[in-house]
Amino acid sequence: xxxxxxxxxxxxxxxxxxxxxxxxxxxxxxxxxxxxxxxxxxxxxxxxxxxxxxxxxxxxxxxxxxxx
Numbered sequence: 001x002x003x004x005x006x007x008x009x010x011x012x013x014x015x016x017x018x019x020x021x022x023x024x025x026x027x028x029x030x031x032x033x034x035x036x037x038x039x040x041x042x043x044x045x046x047x048x049x050x051x052x053x054x055x056x057x058x059x060x061x062x063x064x065x066x067x068x
Contacts, residue, residue: 008054019054022066026052041065 010020026032034045041048043065051058051066058066 005049005052006054012054015057016054018057019052022052022058022063025067037066041068 005023008016008020008023010017026037034048037043037048038045043062047058047062048066050056051062
């Protein structure tokens with residue numbers, strides 16, 4: 001099992017709000033692991049994890065892969 005994700009405050013701003021929505025999307029998909037997601041996309045575990053980290057907005061291609 002991987003590390004626990006850091007908590008996000010969606011009210012803190014648009015970046016954290018967006019990351020929170022990505023996490024919600026992942027949860028609705030059954031909490032698929034980043035390793036499984038990476039196997040289904042061309043992005044690494046680290047890239048997908050950073051997309052939902054709340055530190056910076058991910059690129060559009062990463063978001064589309066995440067939503068896929």
